[in-house]
Amino acid sequence: MTPGGAPGSTRPVVSFGEPEGxxxxxxxxxxxxxxxxxxxxxxxxxxxxxxxxxxxxxxxxxxGEPGDTGARDSFTVAGGLWHNVPVDQLFPPTVAGRGAGPGGADRTWTRIAVAPDTGCTDAFDPLMRKVLAPVGCERLLRATYTDATQSYVTTVGLLFTKGDAAAMSALARRFKDENLGSRTDLMPRPYAAQNTVAADFGPGQRASWTVSVLTDAPVVVYAVSGWADGRTVDEPEPAAEAMESGITTAPAQAGLGNEAQGLADRVERGLRQTVSSPTEKPS
Structure with missing residues (x-):
């Protein structure tokens, strides 16, 4: 939980008078x-x-090279989005995922619940909290979505950290170098919203997940998916692996890796657009 580019911005019109020598x-x-x-x-x-x-x-x-004033300003702006931007802008009621499904199929996700913005104490397993500790936890925003058939549920989260650019870069390197994003003991927890199809979406129902540590914003973006019927998953699989061609595991066959990755990508994209144009809703 930011942030690439400045869509929607325009260049100022500048006119010049007659030049003199x-x-x-x-x-x-x-x-x-x-x-x-x-x-x-x-x-x-x-x-x-x-x-x-x-x-x-x-x-x-x-x-956005390190040390650039514009990059520093964007980093700061991103860190304040959790209390400056409406929830519908960070987690749209409906998210279109063109080509996000298996084989390039289109996906549409509908938001069924938004968790109250909280700290991180009960939102992550103990080991995940330990890994995230160097960047701290400013605020955590979460929402749970379901697909058009209500067969799958996915929680997507935006963790706004207290870390500076150096701390976020260090955490990103650690995730990459140690392959932390593929460890089942570092899966994010889902948000099980009562009286919805995600009511039984608990830790044992996690099937696939993805974690993205941003370096141009103090944000960690993640998503975790599972079946809407509450079935227990014995062998969860990271989204990157579940989306590989020829994988025959249950999460891969169901497209749950695509659910997690596709939704996380689009929420992250919307976050970046909001940083670039904070007064405009991302398309």
Whole structure:
């Protein structure tokens, strides 16, 4: 739980007046009046130098390089989204997943419950809390969705941390280097909403999951999926593995890896769009 790009933003319209040249005494004169060769050469060098500097600054802004003011501002903005943005913007009532299902099939998810925003004490298993401890827990937002057939349920979460950019990068590296995202003892817990099809969606019903540690926002995005009938899953499978071609496990055959990954991807995408255009709802 951010954050890529600035969709919806526009470039300002800038107009320029008639240009003037300068003589060797720095007195303005209209372009077209002859200027001594040395002065012209010096002016050309200045223009070229400014162009190179401007290009370098623009490139840094576009790529969000570490230390860039724009990147730092976006990181800070993302950290405050949990109390600045309506829940319908972070967790839309309906999420379209074009091509998100097995074989590129389309998916549609409907939100059936939103958990109260809380801390992280009871939201993760003890070992997962220990892994996340270096970045802390500012706030946790969760919502549970079901597919169009109400056969599957998926909880998606946005963990807003207290970590800075360096701490988030370190956690992301650890997840990658130690393959923490594939460990069954580090699965996120689901949100079982009473009086819904997810009422029986407990820890034993977790079938597939994904965890994404963002480095351009103090957010960990995750999703965990299971069957809506409350069946127990003996061998959960990480979404990345369940989505591989030829896998015949039950979560893979049911497309539960696609459910978790597809929904997490779209919630993360919406988060990034919100950071870029906080006053506009992501499409």
């Amino acid at each position: 300068y003589d060797e005494r720095v007195r303005p004169r209209k372009i077209g009046v002859s200027v001594r060769p040395k002065v012209a050469a010096a002016a050309a060098c200045v223009v070229l130098g400014l162009g190179l500097i401007g290009g370098a600054v623009t490139g840094s802004w576009l790529t």
